[in-house]
Amino acid sequence: MDKKVIEITGLSKKYNNNILFENMGFTMNQGEVVGVIGENGAGKSVFLKMICGLIAPNNGTVNVLGEELASGDFPKDIGVILDCAGFLPGETGFKNLMILANIRKKINREGVKKVMRRVGLDPESRVKFGKYSLGMKQRLAIAQAIMENPKLLILDEPFNAIDTETLSDFTEMFKDLNEKEDVSIIMTSHHAEEIERLCTKVYRVENRGLVVYR
Amino acid sequence: MVKTSWGQKILITFAVELLVAYVSEYSFVLYNPRADICHIVMNSLNNVFICLIINPLFLIVLTYAKDDTLYRYVDLIRRKNVTEYAISRIMPRLVWPILVVIEYVIASVMVSYYFIPANEILFSGELDGDLIDIIICQIINEIILMVAVHIFREVAGCLISSRKIAVLCTIAVIFFDFVATKLHWDAITAWTPWGHVRYLNGGQATPDYRVYLGYWMLIALILALLVHMLRYKRSFLSVTSKRFV
Numbered sequence: 001m002d003k004k005v006i007e008i009t010g011l012s013k014k015y016n017n018n019i020l021f022e023n024m025g026f027t028m029n030q031g032e033v034v035g036v037i038g039e040n041g042a043g044k045s046v047f048l049k050m051i052c053g054l055i056a057p058n059n060g061t062v063n064v065l066g067e068e069l070a071s072g073d074f075p076k077d078i079g080v081i082l083d084c085a086g087f088l089p090g091e092t093g094f095k096n097l098m099i100l101a102n103i104r105k106k107i108n109r110e111g112v113k114k115v116m117r118r119v120g121l122d123p124e125s126r127v128k129f130g131k132y133s134l135g136m137k138q139r140l141a142i143a144q145a146i147m148e149n150p151k152l153l154i155l156d157e158p159f160n161a162i163d164t165e166t167l168s169d170f171t172e173m174f175k176d177l178n179e180k181e182d183v184s185i186i187m188t189s190h191h192a193e194e195i196e197r198l199c200t201k202v203y204r205v206e207n208r209g210l211v212v213y214r
Numbered sequence: 215m216v217k218t219s220w221g222q223k224i225l226i227t228f229a230v231e232l233l234v235a236y237v238s239e240y241s242f243v244l245y246n247p248r249a250d251i252c253h254i255v256m257n258s259l260n261n262v263f264i265c266l267i268i269n270p271l272f273l274i275v276l277t278y279a280k281d282d283t284l285y286r287y288v289d290l291i292r293r294k295n296v297t298e299y300a301i302s303r304i305m306p307r308l309v310w311p312i313l314v315v316i317e318y319v320i321a322s323v324m325v326s327y328y329f330i331p332a333n334e335i336l337f338s339g340e341l342d343g344d345l346i347d348i349i350i351c352q353i354i355n356e357i358i359l360m361v362a363v364h365i366f367r368e369v370a371g372c373l374i375s376s377r378k379i380a381v382l383c384t385i386a387v388i389f390f391d392f393v394a395t396k397l398h399w400d401a402i403t404a405w406t407p408w409g410h411v412r413y414l415n416g417g418q419a420t421p422d423y424r425v426y427l428g429y430w431m432l433i434a435l436i437l438a439l440l441v442h443m444l445r446y447k448r449s450f451l452s453v454t455s456k457r458f459v
Contacts, residue, residue, distance in 0.1 A: 053291070074293060
């Protein structure tokens with residue numbers, strides 16, 4: 001029997017006076033790469049934030065990696081990219097990642113440097129985060145998401161501001177993480193091609209729930 | 215912003231505290247030439263102007279300048295829950311309130327020794343055994359006062375979603391409390407977190423000064439509940455400033 005990484009039952013969410021989800025169910029098995037598509041404002045980001053524990057549902061239960069999220073709790077072993085990471089502009093990319101690495105203490109300096117090189121950033125660079133280009137900022141966001149070997153990656157528009165050449169590199173990297181390291185991935189993206197290449201299942205947000213798209 | 219090391223910050227705060235203690239004790243010795251070191255130190259610790267105005271404002275300036283790590287999901291999701299995140303934000307900043315009080319006590323003792331030879335009077339023992347007890351309680355009281363000011367500002371910032379308005383609110387409360395204390399509006403000051411900063415009234419220990427420890431614990435509990443209430447507060451969970459990316 002497949003191990004479930006995400007299991008949502010009876011979820012309802014009202015956001016800014018709109019009912020986004022009503023009595024919704026959703027299951028994702030270990031090793032799957034799931035894409036979520038939908039129109040702007042449909043609730044894709046809210047859905048991912050509820051899985052992260054950053055937004056509470058009005059009703060229903062959210063189980064992530066076998067643990068039910070209680071009010072105010074965050075799941076363990078997840079890596080996340082959302083719309084605005086909030087890195088410190090006055091620090092280098094490496095320092096920003098080290099500050100985060102020191103919270104869980106799962107990764108050391110060498111590990112952080114290795115991850116930075118993997119996403120195409122120079123860990124020795126003295127350039128402050130505030131001076132990074134949009135693409136570099138997104139690379140750093142990807143680095144923070146994958147650096148602690150998460151079992152589940154939750155990615156909201158991970159390819160934003162990434163140029164087309166690098167896009168395929170990152171798609172391959174996520175594919176590698178999924179196939180070689182058994183990382184489950186749930187993501188939203190406007191890049192239909194990448195969703196097509198990467199995802200084993202695609203859902204669409206409509207009718208106050210998720211419907212299978214492919 | 216120019217970055218200063220911890221050593222520089224400690225030296226700067228100590229220099230300011232030394233100046234504040236000197237002014238406070240000079241005026242006290244001027245009108246009380248027979249005062250001994252304990253009276254001088256206690257007066258300094260008991261000075262409403264310093265306790266209610268200068269040190270809290272000093273603390274706000276120090277922690278406000280440091281407030282550059284607000285509302286980051288990358289930090290949040292690495293915590294067990296929102297409460298742990300709130301505590302992780304507040305705890306490191308409590309180092310300053312404690313440091314400011316300790317530096318102020320050290321500065322007061324140093325300045326007192328400077329004034330003592332002129333008075334040629336040693337400890338008279340008028341307040342005997344209770345004196346040290348009262349001084350220790352006063353130090354604890356002042357540390358908790360500073361902590362309360364800091365948490366109030368922090369919680370207000372998250373609830374109002376504006377750091378500047380939160381600082382203004384905190385300063386307004388501090389000034390109101392100062393005025394209320396100076397005018398002896400006991401009915402008001404008794405119910406503010408800053409109201410019972412003084413254990414002594416006219417040099418005499420009030421009989422129930424130890425009760426304030428319980429009072430402070432109650433305030434700490436209320437503030438902890440407020441911090442707990444911040445969970446799912448949007449401004450607490452999201453980046454709200456264009457300065458952060």
